[in-house]
Amino acid sequence: MNAHDFAAFDSGSALRRAAFLALIWWALAGGAPDWAFGAPFIAAALAASLISAPRRQRLRLAGLAQFAPFFFWESLRGGVDVARRALHPRRPLAPALVTHRLRLPSGAARVFLTNVVSLLPGTLSAELAEDELRLHVLDARLDASVMLRRVEARIAALLGVTLETRAGDIHD
Numbered sequence: 001m002n003a004h005d006f007a008a009f010d011s012g013s014a015l016r017r018a019a020f021l022a023l024i025w026w027a028l029a030g031g032a033p034d035w036a037f038g039a040p041f042i043a044a045a046l047a048a049s050l051i052s053a054p055r056r057q058r059l060r061l062a063g064l065a066q067f068a069p070f071f072f073w074e075s076l077r078g079g080v081d082v083a084r085r086a087l088h089p090r091r092p093l094a095p096a097l098v099t100h101r102l103r104l105p106s107g108a109a110r111v112f113l114t115n116v117v118s119l120l121p122g123t124l125s126a127e128l129a130e131d132e133l134r135l136h137v138l139d140a141r142l143d144a145s146v147m148l149r150r151v152e153a154r155i156a157a158l159l160g161v162t163l164e165t166r167a168g169d170i171h172d
Contacts (some may be wrong), residue, residue: 014046014050017046017049017050018042018046021042021045021046021049022038022042025038025041025042060157060158060159060160062157063154063157063158063159063160064158066154066157066158067154067155067157067158070150070154071116071119071154074120074147074151075119075120075121078120078121078122078123079121081121081122082121082122082138085138085139092139093138093139094138094139094140094141095136095137095138095139095140096136096137096140097126097134097135097136097137098134098135098137098140098144099132099133099134099135100132100133100134100135100144100145100148101131101132102131102132102133102152102164103149103152103156103163103164103165104152104155104156104161104163104164105161105162105164108159109155109156109159109161110128110133111128112155112159113133113151113152113155114128114133116151116155117133117135117148117151120147120151122137122138122139123135123136123137123138123144123147124136133148135148
């Protein structure tokens with residue numbers, strides 16, 4: 001932790017995490033925990049979570065109102081596409097690894113994008129490195145850059161961050 005991390009320390013968040021970790025310990029111990037044994041482990045887990053957690057992004061309500069239906073629709077549309085490919089007699093697949101140059105700022109926004117993309121049918125995040133996200137796609141003939149740009153824009157609106165402008169967002 002550096003001085004900036006201490007300045008951004010949120011005691012309410014730490015208390016909620018500690019309570020959550022204690023609840024987990026209580027549940028694991030079957031409702032009769034040995035607190036003297038568990039407290040050091042709870043403290044260590046709390047310290048690790050506070051040190052390693054990325055800085056929180058605030059969700060914007062307007063962005064959430066746009067993101068939720070977008071994510072639902074894309075998941076439904078992608079699920080139908082995957083089912084169609086699985087049931088098609090010739091299984092029209094053209095799997096590939098593609099690399100997308102990220103426009104979201106580093107940190108929580110990129111991690112969220114990586115997780116969201118893996119939840120959309122037909123794509124799987126394979127590697128997040130510096131300014132690129134490597135993806136496995138079911139059909140390289142489709143323009144994955146269109147979907148990825150749309151997801152990035154929705155995440156930027158959701159988290160209130162600015163996208164970087166880049167040429168050539170996706171390449172093999």
